[in-house]
Amino acid sequence: xxxxxxxxxxxxxxxxxxxxxxxxxxxxxxxxxxxxxxxxxxxxxxxxxxxxxxxxxxxxxxxxxxxxxxxxxxxxxxxxxxxxxxxxxxxxxxxxxxxxxxxxxxxxxxxxxxxxxxxxxxxxxxxxxxxxxxxxxxxxxxxxxxxxxxxxxxxxxxxxxxxxxxxxxxxxxxxxxxxxxx
Amino acid sequence: xxxxxxxxxxxxxxxxxxxxxxxxxxxxxxxxxxxxxxxxxxxxxxxxxxxxxxxxxxxxxxxxxxxxxxxxxxxxxxxxxxxxxxxxxxxxxxxxxxxxxxxxxxxxxxxxxxxxxxxxxxxxxxxxxxxxxxxxxxxxxxxxxxxxxxxxxxxxxxxxxxxxxxxxxxxxxxxxxxxxxxxxxxxxxxxxxxxxxxxxxxxxxxxxxxxxxxxxxxxxxxxxxxxxxxxxxxxxxxxxxxxxxxxxxxxxxxxxxxxxxxxxxxxxxxxxxxxxxxxxxxxxxxxxxxxxxxxxxxxxxxxxxxxxxxxxxxxxxxxxxxxxxxxxxxxxxxxxxxxxxxxxxxxxxxxxxxxxxxxxxxxxxxxxxxxxxxxxxxxxxxxxxxxxxxxxxxxxxxxxxxxxxxxxxxxxxxxxxxxxxxxxxxxxxxxxxxxxxxxxxxxxxxxxxxxxxxxxxxxxxxxxxxxxxxxxxxx
Numbered sequence: 001x002x003x004x005x006x007x008x009x010x011x012x013x014x015x016x017x018x019x020x021x022x023x024x025x026x027x028x029x030x031x032x033x034x035x036x037x038x039x040x041x042x043x044x045x046x047x048x049x050x051x052x053x054x055x056x057x058x059x060x061x062x063x064x065x066x067x068x069x070x071x072x073x074x075x076x077x078x079x080x081x082x083x084x085x086x087x088x089x090x091x092x093x094x095x096x097x098x099x100x101x102x103x104x105x106x107x108x109x110x111x112x113x114x115x116x117x118x119x120x121x122x123x124x125x126x127x128x129x130x131x132x133x134x135x136x137x138x139x140x141x142x143x144x145x146x147x148x149x150x151x152x153x154x155x156x157x158x159x160x161x162x163x164x165x166x167x168x169x170x171x172x173x174x175x176x177x178x179x180x181x182x
Numbered sequence: 183x184x185x186x187x188x189x190x191x192x193x194x195x196x197x198x199x200x201x202x203x204x205x206x207x208x209x210x211x212x213x214x215x216x217x218x219x220x221x222x223x224x225x226x227x228x229x230x231x232x233x234x235x236x237x238x239x240x241x242x243x244x245x246x247x248x249x250x251x252x253x254x255x256x257x258x259x260x261x262x263x264x265x266x267x268x269x270x271x272x273x274x275x276x277x278x279x280x281x282x283x284x285x286x287x288x289x290x291x292x293x294x295x296x297x298x299x300x301x302x303x304x305x306x307x308x309x310x311x312x313x314x315x316x317x318x319x320x321x322x323x324x325x326x327x328x329x330x331x332x333x334x335x336x337x338x339x340x341x342x343x344x345x346x347x348x349x350x351x352x353x354x355x356x357x358x359x360x361x362x363x364x365x366x367x368x369x370x371x372x373x374x375x376x377x378x379x380x381x382x383x384x385x386x387x388x389x390x391x392x393x394x395x396x397x398x399x400x401x402x403x404x405x406x407x408x409x410x411x412x413x414x415x416x417x418x419x420x421x422x423x424x425x426x427x428x429x430x431x432x433x434x435x436x437x438x439x440x441x442x443x444x445x446x447x448x449x450x451x452x453x454x455x456x457x458x459x460x461x462x463x464x465x466x467x468x469x470x471x472x473x474x475x476x477x478x479x480x481x482x483x484x485x486x487x488x489x490x491x492x493x494x495x496x497x498x499x500x501x502x503x504x505x506x507x508x509x510x511x512x513x514x515x516x517x518x519x520x521x522x523x524x525x526x527x528x529x530x531x532x533x534x535x536x537x538x539x540x541x542x543x544x545x546x547x548x549x550x551x552x553x554x555x556x557x558x559x560x561x562x563x564x565x566x567x568x569x570x571x572x573x574x575x576x577x578x579x580x581x582x583x584x585x586x587x588x589x590x591x592x593x594x595x596x597x598x599x600x601x602x603x604x605x606x607x608x609x610x611x612x613x614x615x616x617x618x619x620x621x622x623x624x625x626x627x628x629x630x631x632x633x634x635x636x637x638x639x640x641x642x643x644x645x646x647x648x649x650x651x652x653x654x655x656x657x
Contacts, residue, residue: 047209055217059220119194120203138195
C-alpha cells in the first residue's frame with residue numbers, strides 16, 4: 001500500500017504537472033541512485049541509468065497498481081533499466097566455469113571501516129558480468145534461474161560469475177589489500 | 183570472523199540497506215528536458231488534431247452551404263445581369279421619384295393603393311434582374327417577408343423568375359420563366375423591370391432552390407445601391423455612410439508560447455532563458471467599416487482570461503512566486519527549476535513560494551485591414567492582415583515573500599507592459615439576409631515587440647494562434 005502523500009504525488013504527476021514530477025524525483029532519486037550506481041561501471045553510467053529509470057517511471061506511472069510499495073516499483077524499474085543498459089555487455093560474459101579458487105571469507109572488521117558509499121563504489125569497480133550478477137543475487141535476491149533468464153545466460157554461468165564476484169570483493173576487503181579503484 | 187563463503191552477500195546487503203545517495207543535479211535537468219519534449223509533442227499533436235478538425239468543419243460548411251451544383255448554377259443565373267440590365271438598374275438608383283414609386287407599388291402590391299408610405303422592404307437575398315420569357319400565373323403570390331406578411335399578389339410590373347432545379351425545402355419551384363408582366367397598359371410606369379423572384383408562397387423567405395433572393399424593388403433606394411461583387415455581377419452594397427458600418431461580437435480560444443530574452447538588468451533577473459505557454463479564452467467586440475470592392479477596416483476591443491505557466495531554467499536555486507488575488511494557488515518548493523508567474527521583480531536572494539498556475543487579465547486592441555471574397559450569395563471569405571496591441575498589468579496586489587517570510591509590498595511589484603503583434607486570419611462568413619451573419623475565423627499572430635515600461639524580464643510573445651466564432655451585424 002502506498003502512502004496518501006505518494007498517492008497524491010502520483011495523481012498530480014499523472015496530470016502532467018511538472019512541479020509534482022520534480023517532487024517525486026526528489027523523494028525517490030536518493031534511494032534509487034545507489035541501486036543504479038551499483039550496476040554502473042562509473043558515475044556517468046549511473047547517471048544515465050537513473051535518468052532512464054525516471055523517464056520510464058513517468059511514462060509508465062499509469063500502470064502502477066496500488067498493491068505494493070511504490071519505492072519497490074521504482075527500484076524494480078531501475079534494476080530492469082540497469083540490466084537492459086548492459087545487455088550487450090552481458091552477452092560477453094564468460095560462460096565457462098571458472099577454476100576453483102581458494103575460498104576466502106570477508107573480513108568484517110575491514111568492512112565495518114568502509115562507509116556505504118565506498119562499498120557501492122567497490123561493487124561498481126567489479127567487471128561488468130560479476131557486478132550485475134552479484135547485485136542481482138546478493139542484493140536484489142534473484143535466484144540463479146531468474147538471473148539466467150534476465151541476462152540470457154546459463155545458470156552455471158550465473159553461479160560462476162557470482163563466485164568470481166565474491167572472490168574479487170573479498171580480495172578487495174582483505175586488510176593488506178583494502179583499496180580499490182573508485 | 184565468519185568463514186562462510188557467501189557471508190559477504192549478507193554483510194553488504196545489511197550495510198547497503200536503506201542507504202541513500204544524492205544524484206548529481208544535471209540528472210533531473212536532463213530528465214525534465216525529455217519530459218517537457220514529450221509534453222510539447224503531445225500538445226503539438228493536440229493542436230494539429232484541432233486544426234485538422236477546424237479545417238474539416240470549414241470545408242464541410244463550405245460544401246454544405248454552397249449548395250448543389252444545380253442550385254449554384256441557378257443562383258448564378260439568377261444573379262447574372264446583362265449590361266443593359268446593369269445600366270437600367272443604375273438608372274433606378276439615380277431616379278428618386280422612380281424609387282419612390284417602387285416603394286409605394288411594392289408595398290401596395292395587389293391593393294392598387296397609391297398612398298403607401300411606410301413600405302416594409304424585404305431585406306432578404308439578392309436581386310435577380312435577369313429576364314426570361316414565359317407565361318405568368320397572376321395568382322401566384324409574392325413570397326412573404328420575415329414577418330410572414332405577404333406583399334400580396336403578383337406585381338404585374340415585375341419580372342418573375344423561378345428556378346427549375348430541386349428545392350432543398352422539398353418544394354418544386356415554378357418553371358424557370360420570367361416574363362415582362364403587363365402593366366395593364368399603364369405606360370406611365372417608367373420603372374426598369376427588375377426581377378422579383380418568386381418560387382412558392384409556402385416558402386419564406388423567397389428562394390431559388392435553397393438560396394434566398396430578394397425583392398430589390400422594395401429596397402429603400404438611397405440606402406443601398408446595386409454594384410458588382412466578386413461573385414456576381416450584381417450585389418447589394420450600402421451607399422450610405424452609416425450603412426457601411428457593422429458591429430460584431432465573438433468569442434475565441436488561443437494559445438501561444440512566450441519566450442524571454444535576456445533581461446536588461448541581470449541583477450534583477452538572473453535568468454537568461456524562460457518559456458511560457460499561455461492558453462486563453464477571449465471575448466471581442468468589434469466595429470468594422472466596409473469600403474467598396476470588398477475592403478474593410480476592422481478594429482475592436484478584446485478581453486481575455488488566461489492560464490499561463492511560466493518557467494525559467496536557472497542555475498540559481500531561487501524560486502519565486504506571486505499572488506494574484508483573482509485566482510491562484512501556492513505550493514512550496516525549493517529546487518533548481520524556477521517557476522515564475524507573470525512579470526515580477528525580485529531579488530536573487532529571495533527564496534519564495536512558487537505557483538505554477540495563475541490567471542491574467544489581458545486587454546487587446548486588435549486592428550486589421552480585410553478584403554472579402556464572395557463565395558455565393560450567402561457566404562464569403564474574408565482575408566485579413568493586421569495586428570493588435572496587447573496590454574496587461576497586475577495591480578491586484580500580489581506579494582513576494584522572502585526566506586524569512588517578509589512580505590514585499592505589492593506597490594513595488596506592480597508591472598505593466600504592452601505587446602505589439604502582427605498577424606492574419608481567414609474568416610468564413612455565412613450571411614442570413616442582409617444584416618446578420620455568423621463566422622468562424624482561425625488566426626495567427628507573431629509578437630514583434632515588447633513595450634515594457636518597467637523592470638521586467640523582456641518577453642516577446644511569439645507564435646500566437648487561435649480560433650474565433652462570432653456574429654456580425656451589418657447596418
